[in-house]
Amino acid sequence: MATKIPRAAYAFLNGSATWACRFPEDCGVEGVEVLAEGAVFDTPYGKTVPLKVVRLGGEKPKDALVIPMHGWHLNAPHITHQQSSDQVFWLMREAGVKKILSDAGVGGLNPLLEIGDVILPDDFIEARTRRAETFGGQDMRMGAPFCGGLREALLEEARKVFPRVMRRGTTVVTEGPRFATRAEVHMLRAWGGDIVGQSVTPDVTYARAIGACIAVLNLVAYLAEDSGSDWPEAQLREFYNHNAPRVGRVLIEAMRRADSAEPCPSCGWQSGGPARWMDNR
Numbered sequence: 001m002a003t004k005i006p007r008a009a010y011a012f013l014n015g016s017a018t019w020a021c022r023f024p025e026d027c028g029v030e031g032v033e034v035l036a037e038g039a040v041f042d043t044p045y046g047k048t049v050p051l052k053v054v055r056l057g058g059e060k061p062k063d064a065l066v067i068p069m070h071g072w073h074l075n076a077p078h079i080t081h082q083q084s085s086d087q088v089f090w091l092m093r094e095a096g097v098k099k100i101l102s103d104a105g106v107g108g109l110n111p112l113l114e115i116g117d118v119i120l121p122d123d124f125i126e127a128r129t130r131r132a133e134t135f136g137g138q139d140m141r142m143g144a145p146f147c148g149g150l151r152e153a154l155l156e157e158a159r160k161v162f163p164r165v166m167r168r169g170t171t172v173v174t175e176g177p178r179f180a181t182r183a184e185v186h187m188l189r190a191w192g193g194d195i196v197g198q199s200v201t202p203d204v205t206y207a208r209a210i211g212a213c214i215a216v217l218n219l220v221a222y223l224a225e226d227s228g229s230d231w232p233e234a235q236l237r238e239f240y241n242h243n244a245p246r247v248g249r250v251l252i253e254a255m256r257r258a259d260s261a262e263p264c265p266s267c268g269w270q271s272g273g274p275a276r277w278m279d280n281r
């Protein structure tokens with residue numbers, strides 16, 4: 001049944017790095033209350049996947065949407081990822097979301113990287129053939145696409161949990177669902193890509209279009225095809241089972257540090273602001 005849209009200034013746009021656990025229940029963090037679960041919302045682009053609404057306790061309690069796997073309808077392949085993104089970003093805009101934290105398991109392109117490394121990218125290259133433009137169809141600056149404040153919060157929390165955390169890096173986004181070929185790996189590396197994934201856009205571009213800050217925690221889950229390392233499915237599953245609650249904990253503690261009331265010096269000057277995105281209603 002469709003649910004009334006709550007007010008929430010924060011959102012967890014979860015991805016493959018937290019997919020293997022129940023977020024936030026399995027993350028071992030005190031003071032997180034689940035206000036609603038299985039909530040489905042009507043949007044002009046169709047019904048969303050079932051979401052949760054949570055409250056992070058503390059001096060200033062924060063209500064946050066919990067959107068699993070970028071909002072993708074994994075059990076309904078006729079609903080495209082683009083349509084799913086349109087749904088959840090419309091919802092976030094209506095709910096008043098201003099700060100988004102996301103995660104994803106990615107492939108390592110940079111030969112310095114190892115499995116289990118955490119990257120907080122500061123830039124991206126969009127290697128998609130089709131761009132999502134439902135939101136932010138107009139010009140939007142991308143000089144600093146990821147929020148500096150949120151990245152700093154993720155950095156401090158991730159360093160408490162993971163041995164190797166990189167404060168910057170360039171992530172390449174491909175369409176998927178297939179992974180890159182060896183020849184493509186060489187090309188993406190020559191472009192300056194450090195890691196490769198399939199979700200950073202439209203999440204990042206849509207976040208800017210709705211006037212929200214976003215940062216992404218990327219966990220290196222496998223190395224590029226030419227690295228000589230294999231990544232059998234059972235090993236990957238074990239990797240994600242182990243790491244999902246750890247990544248989840250980092251996201252929750254980093255969100256506690258975020259303040260939606262503060263104007264963001266990192267993103268504010270580049271954001272289209274309300275006047276721009278309201279044109280797209």
Ligand SMILES: [Zn+2]
Nearest residue numbers: 147213264267
């Ligand atoms: Zn920001």
